[in-house]
C-alpha cells in the first residue's frame with residue numbers, strides 16, 4: 095500500500111527544523127511538497143502587497159532547495175481542501191502532514207480540513223513549528239498564570255514561565271536527503287500566482303531584502319556574530335542597524351525560533367543571561383503576541399480592554415489626517431521618516447513603529463485598527479499576532495499595555511534615539527541641511543536657519559499637522575471619558 099505523504103507548506107517555508115517534514119520522512123515513502131495559494135480563505139486578513147512580494151521570493155527559494163534534493167514544490171491555487179483532495183487523488187497519497195498556524199480563520203479552516211481528510215481515510219498530522227511553545231502550553235495548569243490556568247495578560251509573568259523551559263529546546267536538523275521525488279502533474283509556477291505587483295513599486299524591497307531560508311540563516315549568523323553584544327542598547331536606535339531584521343524571515347517560517355535559540359545556546363550558553371537576554375526576550379514578545387491572539391481571537395478587531403469600545407475617536411478630518419500619516423507628510427520628522435521607511439522598504443524600526451502608532455492613536459486620535467490595517471498592507475513582516483499586539487499595546491487597550499496617558503513625544507523620542515538626526519535625514523532628505531538642534535522640530539527653527547537650510551515649511555516640508563501639546567491634552571480628555579468605565 096502507498097505511504098506517500100503530502101507535505102503541506104504554509105508559513106514554514108524551510109527544510110531545517112520542520113517537524114511536519116521530519117514526520118513525513120518517517121514513512122520512508124515519497125513526499126509530495128505542496129503549496130496552495132488560497133487568499134480568499136484568509137479574508138479579511140488576506141496578505142497585503144508587501145507580504146505577497148515576500149511570499150513570491152520565499153516560494154522560489156523553497157522550490158530551489160527542494161530541487162537540489164531531486165524534489166519540487168507542487169503549487170496550486172484555490173480552496174485548500176479541494177486542492178489537497180485533488181493532489182491526493184493524483185498521487186495516491188495516504189497522508190497529509192503540516193505545521194500549525196494560529197490566526198483564528200486559519201485554525202478554523204485547518205480543523206475542518208483535518209476532519210474532512212480523516213473522514214476520507216487519510217492520515218493527518220499537524221505539528222508545532224512557528225513558536226517556541228504552543229500558546230496553550232504556557233496557560234496550562236503546570237505553568238499557569240494563576241492556579242486556574244487562565245491565559246497570561248502580563249508579559250513578565252508569561253516570560254518567566256517560558257524562560258524556565260528554554261534550555262530544553264532542541265530543533266531538528268534539515269534532512270540530508272529526501273526520498274525519490276514526485277513530479278507535479280498539473281502544478282502552477284510561482285509566477286502563475288501573480289504575487290508580484292503589476293506596477294513595479296517594489297525597487298526598495300528588492301534592494302533591502304532577500305527572502306528565503308538561506309538568507310534567513312545568513313542574516314541570523316551575521317547578527318549573532320557582530321551585533322548581539324550591543325543589542326540591548328542599539329536596539330532602540332533607528333539610525334543604526336542595531337536589530338536583527340529577522341522579523342519577515344520569522345513570519346514566513348524561513349527560520350524557526352527554536353533554531354535561533356539553539357544558535358544562541360551554542361554560542362553563549364544561558365539564553366536568559368547577557369549578551370543574549372534582551373534579544374531572546376524580544377522573541378518572548380513574539381510568543382506572548384501569539385499567546386494573546388490564540389486566547390483572545392477577537393483582538394485583531396476589538397480592544398482587549400473593553401472600555402476602549404466606547405473611546406471617542408475623531409470623526410472629522412479623518413481622511414486628511416490618515417493620508418498625511420500614511421504618506422509621511424505629518425510634519426513630525428521622526429514619524430514621517432518611519433512612514434517613508436515603511437513605504438520604501440516594507441519595514442520600520444520598532445521604536446519608530448511605537449512613535450508612529452502613538453501619534454496616530456493619541457495626537458491624531460484615529461482608531462488603532464486603521465493604523466494596524468495600513469501596517470498589514472505595507473509591512474513585509476505583517477503578522478496578525480505581533481501587529482495586533484503592537485497596536486493594542488501602543489494604543490493602551492491591549493495586554494500589559496502602555497497606559498493611554500503615556501503619550502510618546504516624537505520630538506523627545508527623536509532627540510533621544512536619533513540624536514544626530516541621521517535617520518530623519520536619510521528618509522526626509524528635504525530636512526537634511528537643518529542643524530541637529532532643529533531636525534526633530536523644524537517648526538521651531540528661526541527663519542534665517544530655515545532659509546540657510548533651503549526649507550520653506552508648508553512648501554518643501556509640511557507644518558505639523560497637529561500641535562503636539564494641545565492634541566496630547568485632547569487625547570487625555572478623551573481618555574477621561576472612558577477610564578472609569580468597567
Ligand code: FAD
Nearest residue numbers: 337338339340341376377379380444475476477480481484
Ligand atoms: P529584533 O529587535 O531583532 O527582534 C527579534 C525578533 O523578535 C523580531 O524579528 C520579532 O520576531 C520579535 N519581536 C521583536 N520585538 C517584538 C515585539 N514588540 N512584539 C512581537 N515580536 C517582537 N512585528 C512583526 O513581526 N510583525 C508585525 O506586523 C509587527 N507589527 C507591529 C506594530 C506595531 C505598532 C508595533 C509597535 C510593533 C510591531 N511589531 C511587529 C513588533 C516589532 O516592531 C518588530 O517585530 C521588530 O521591529 C522587527 O524587527 P527586528 O526583526 O529587527 O527585531
